[in-house]
Each structure stands twice: as C-alpha cells, then as structure tokens.
Amino acid sequence: MNHLTDWTDLPDAVWEACLDRARWHRAHPAWTRAAAGRALGLLFFNPSLRTRTSMDVAAAALGAHAVTLSPGQGVWGLEWRDDARMDGEAAEHVREAVGVLSRYVAALGVRTFATLADREADHADAAFRAVVAASSVPVVNLESARWHPCQALADAAAVCDTLGDPRGQKFVLSWAPHPKALPRAVPNSAVVMAARLGMEVVVARPPGFELDGDVLDFARQAAARSGGSVTESEDQHAALSGARVVYAKAWSGGAVYDDPGAEAARRAGHADWRITEAALGRTAGAAFMHCLPVRRGVVVDGDVLDGPNAVHLLQAEYRLWAQKAVLEWIWEVRGSGFGVGEVQGSGAPSVRA
Numbered sequence: 001m002n003h004l005t006d007w008t009d010l011p012d013a014v015w016e017a018c019l020d021r022a023r024w025h026r027a028h029p030a031w032t033r034a035a036a037g038r039a040l041g042l043l044f045f046n047p048s049l050r051t052r053t054s055m056d057v058a059a060a061a062l063g064a065h066a067v068t069l070s071p072g073q074g075v076w077g078l079e080w081r082d083d084a085r086m087d088g089e090a091a092e093h094v095r096e097a098v099g100v101l102s103r104y105v106a107a108l109g110v111r112t113f114a115t116l117a118d119r120e121a122d123h124a125d126a127a128f129r130a131v132v133a134a135s136s137v138p139v140v141n142l143e144s145a146r147w148h149p150c151q152a153l154a155d156a157a158a159v160c161d162t163l164g165d166p167r168g169q170k171f172v173l174s175w176a177p178h179p180k181a182l183p184r185a186v187p188n189s190a191v192v193m194a195a196r197l198g199m200e201v202v203v204a205r206p207p208g209f210e211l212d213g214d215v216l217d218f219a220r221q222a223a224a225r226s227g228g229s230v231t232e233s234e235d236q237h238a239a240l241s242g243a244r245v246v247y248a249k250a251w252s253g254g255a256v257y258d259d260p261g262a263e264a265a266r267r268a269g270h271a272d273w274r275i276t277e278a279a280l281g282r283t284a285g286a287a288f289m290h291c292l293p294v295r296r297g298v299v300v301d302g303d304v305l306d307g308p309n310a311v312h313l314l315q316a317e318y319r320l321w322a323q324k325a326v327l328e329w330i331w332e333v334r335g336s337g338f339g340v341g342e343v344q345g346s347g348a349p350s351v352r353a
C-alpha cells in the first residue's frame with residue numbers, strides 16, 4: 001500500500017516522479033476520469049484552508065469524490081491514544097472510526113498537528129501513526145506533528161519554477177515571530193525539501209529555536225545525495241546575504257514542552273526577526289516563500305507579500321498540482337498507468353522571467 005507519511009520514508013525516485021508530475025499538472029490542468037469511482041476521506045483534526053480545498057479539488061479533477069470530516073465538529077470527537085480510558089469528550093476511537101472509514105473510501109487524508117504538550121507523542125508522530133495503523137487503505141499525511149509532505153512537494157515545484165535550476169543556490173529558512181507557539185512540521189519539511197534540491201540551506205533561528213537533530217540529519221543525508229549543504233545560523237542578517245530564497249516560518253522553541261511561559265517570553269523577545277523590505281534587500285533578489293496562513297506585520301511585512309519577489313500564492317497554487325500527483329501515485333492511476341521513472345520533464349512554464 002502506498003502511504004504518504006513523509007518523503008523521508010520513501011525512495012528518492014518517488015519524490016522525483018511526483019515532483020515532475022506536479023509540474024506537469026500545472027502545464028496540463030485538464031480534469032480527467034483517472035480515479036473515477038473512488039472516494040477520498042479527509043480527516044481534519046485541525047483547521048485548514050489550502051489543504052482542505054486543494055485536496056477536494058484535486059480529487060474532483062481526477063474524477064474521485066472527497067468527503068471532509070472534522071472530528072468534534074459535526075463528527076464524533078475521536079481518541080487516538082491506545083491506553084486512553086474514554087470518559088472525556090471523545091466518543092469513539094480512531095481504531096473504530098478509521099476502520100469504518102476504510103470500508104467507505106479508497107484513501108484517507110489526515111491532519112493531526114503537534115500537541116506541543118507531549119514531546120514523545122509529537123516526536124513519534126503518534127496521532128498520525130495511530131490513524132495509519134488503523135487504516136486498511138492508503139493514508140496521505142496532510143500535516144502531522146512532524147511533517148507536511150504535500151507542502152514540501154508544492155514548495156519544491158515552486159522553487160524549481162522560480163529559480164530554474166536550484167542546485168547550489170542559497171535557501172534560507174528564517175524563523176519568524178508569532179503570537180502563538182506553532183508546530184515544526186512545515187520547517188522540518190522545508191529544510192529537507194531544499195536539501196533534496198541540492199541547495200545551500202541555512203536554518204536561521206534565534207537560540208532556543210533549534211530544529212530537532214534527527215530532522216537536520218535527514219536534511220544532511222539528502223544534501224549528501226544531491227550535492228547540497230545544511231548549516232545553522234543565529235545571525236539572520238548574515239544568513240540573508242546572497243540568499244535566492246527566503247522561506248519564513250514561525251515555530252516554537254523546545255522549551256514549549258517543559259516551560260511554555262518561558263518559551264512565549266523568549267519568542268516575544270525576537271519580534272525583530274520579521275521579514276521586511278530592508279531584510280529582503282540584503283539578499284540576492286531572493287524569492288519570498290511562506291506556506292500560509294501568514295500574519296501580516298508580525299511574520300512578514302505586507303509590502304513584501306504584495307511585492308514582486310513573493311511567491312507564496314504560487315506555492316499555494318502548487319498544492320493542487322502536487323496533490324493530484326500524490327493521489328495518482330497512491331492509487332496507481334494515470335490514464336495509461338503511473339510508474340516511477342516514466343515521467344519525462346515537466347514542460348511547466350517559468351513564472352519569473
């Protein structure tokens with residue numbers, strides 16, 4: 001069964017074929033009946049605008065039918081912990097709920113954000129893994145505690161369209177201020193994504209906001225295969241010099257698990273990490289990237305988002321093309337059949353001359 005838990009669980013050839021295919025879809029947007037007769041269940045434990053809409057439309061564009069379910073909002077609240085005594089809000093367990101859904105649909109998409117309270121559960125991606133374990137159909141990760149693989153695929157396509165050949169170009173993942181403690185699935189995925197593309201990756205973040213060591217290890221392993229590199233910096237100013245991409249993202253510091261108050265205070269002390277026109281001016285004409293949703297004037301200034309270097313809407317658009325490619329891969333459909341290695345070039349136009 002083709003689950004998409006994360007790209008780090010899959011051969012590079014699958015990533016490359018899906019990336020080529022995502023770019024191909026942008027150039028060939030016609031709807032098909034490749035997955036006609038199939039249903040897709042979309043289980044959202046957390047809010048979504050892009051993922052929810054683009055998955056629904058991607059399914060429709062392949063002739064499939066999507067059903068979106070939000071546990072606790074018109075759908076029974078769900079428990080995922082194996083050892084839970086269910087005397088709280090949750091009316092059923094994912095073992096039953098996902099067992100049932102597997103009998104209705106041909107694949108499931110699932111969103112389960114990090115708890116930011118249970119370090120071990122988050123690190124093990126336990127909620128998402130509980131759904132995968134209970135499912136008898138393929139599962140697509142729509143952002144778990146650890147990874148956001150659909151975002152990574154869309155981001156990679158947007159980088160390739162924007163830069164042409166990204167190899168050797170400087171990609172700065174820049175930590176950003178935010179009023180809330182946010183998960184790390186997006187930065188984790190972005191750093192491995194850029195390393196896979198052979199980019200010179202710099203993770204710029206204040207002290208206390210380090211990404212997990214195993215995520216940096218995954219990224220360094222990817223960089224070793226692609227000819228890229230991965231380093232860290234506590235100096236945003238220096239990191240931005242020479243950058244061709246600035247990917248801004250807020251994420252919580254490790255202290256969020258032990259001392260949330262201290263984490264919040266430390267986060268509030270770094271408001272000056274916001275991306276401004278002046279910050280972008282220190283780069284080599286970098287494209288500005290963000291996964292969205294984004295807070296204007298907190299994470300990034302409005303004039304950067306409204307300016308010529310911002311590619312955040314292209315990233316978001318690519319979610320649709322990327323997820324068409326993912327659905328084709330998990331269902332092994334594509335008109336004449338979808339096999340790794342048979343995809344030739346994308347033909348997608350460059351959006352930046």
Ligand SMILES: CC(=O)N[C@@H](CCCN)C(=O)O
Pocket residue numbers: 143182183184185186250291292293
């Ligand atoms: C604001 C917020 O909750 N952001 C979430 C979702 C990002 C895109 N799905 C995060 O930082 O992981």
Ligand SMILES: NC(=O)OP(=O)(O)O
Pocket residue numbers: 047048049050051052143151291292293
């Ligand atoms: N980037 C992203 O996943 O957006 P949503 O949270 O709106 O789905």
